[in-house]
Amino acid sequence: MARPSRVSRALSQNFLTDRAAAARFARLAVPDPGTAPLLLEVGAGKGALTELLAPRCRRLLAYEIDERLVPVLDARFSSAPQVHVVAGDFLAASPPRTAFSVAGNVPFSRTAGIVDWCLRAPALTDATLLTQLEYARKRTGDYGSWTLLTVLSWPRYEWRLVGRVGRSSFRPVPRVDAGILRIERRRAPLLASGAQHGWRHLVELGFSGVGGSLHASLRRASPRHRVDAAFRHAGLDRTVLVGAVSPERWLRLYEVLAPCP
Template sequence: MLSQNFLADRGAVARVVRAARPGPEDLVLEVGAGNGQLTRALAARCGRVLAYEVDPHLVRALAADCAPLGNVTCRGEDFLGVRPPDAPFAVVGNIPWALTARVVDWCLSAPALTSATLLTQLEYARKRSGDYGRWSRLTVLTWPGHHWRLSGRVPRSAFRPVPGVDAGILRLERRSVPLLPAAALPAWRRLVELGFGGVGGSLHGSLRGGYPRRRLDAAFRATRLDPATPVGYVWPEQWLTLFRLLHAPPRVPADQG
């Protein structure tokens, strides 16, 4: 069971489904279907559910239980080894918390993914969504193409067995229109990696290694960012403004145009 804690509270199941917002035509891939509490609730709202569960005993019981529903396919496979569908799809799951980073990476790399709604440790969900007032490297790095949100909290008492910490409903949405063109993404990644490199004690200090001081100072003034601001306290939107200012083509004087 990969140390998975199963949802045992109907109210918590309903909160996860509301956060996922499945539509009647949607294809949903469920990670770690377990005993089917979430599977059945998703099946009532969406067009088709592919439920993944690696425990052979659980998947057999799940398949028998969901057979009358008609729109659930149970697969006894490792979700992380599955090739993403080519058609648009969403991911929903009460995932094994030890696999959170790998499941998130899978979702981020799937071109046709529209959203992922995942039950994770509350601390992880808060960290990725900026709920602590700080922003992580992964969140900033993927911000042009994905939006991260904390969509709710689930107390540990809603699970069996009861885990040691509460859970968060992490909502990851692929933007229909990216905030940067694909051609700009390599430069964006270099900026973010440099900024989170930890050189200089602040974002400004780290970026001095890659940009002219005068241009960097002007970009920080235009963004209304204190040069002493630690990297984690810079909002993704501020990163985008800095990027656009630092990578804008130089102005050509009017008499030379």
């Protein structure tokens, strides 16, 4: 059997070895120690983050897909009653039915799947993930532009870039720096549940590119005068690129263009 210290390229493993960075991540993932009833850790690895997350939550499920590392984790946390090591793929797990959080140094190649799993989990309260910095910046509008996924989920989730971790903090050293991405479910959604279908239709139409501009795309579903009024209400120029429209301005567009009940 291969030694646990070896890294699996197939699993996209980059272990966080900077303890100061790990401690900062733990504080961001669970700001108030003891208040997280259930935390799921994605990719526990050798337990660098697990060790710092465990004292901050009442129960921690540490998922690890690499079977070579599971005995290491079991031995390391055998005296920590709140830690339960789960051998297997996090993405194959059924989401808990009670409120829970997610945290972890996610394999960069699996980031999209893990984020999608989190957004689909009805009882998720928040997720704090170490991802490629570029991914975190794109999803949070840090480049001054916004993605379809972020805008679609914005009425229910807030996306924030809350920190950065240099590539030298990992072993092996990845080619890029990492970002700490924080996704939080809003206590009160910005739109009623019945509005989700209309919101999705509007946003997906806007991002479709049909017509060559956002204004032209939206005119496929609404008269020009309504689209003009919506752009004025949102404070947008008719030539604006779709990626440059913030989620808040999308909400103002929806206020005018929402389907009639």
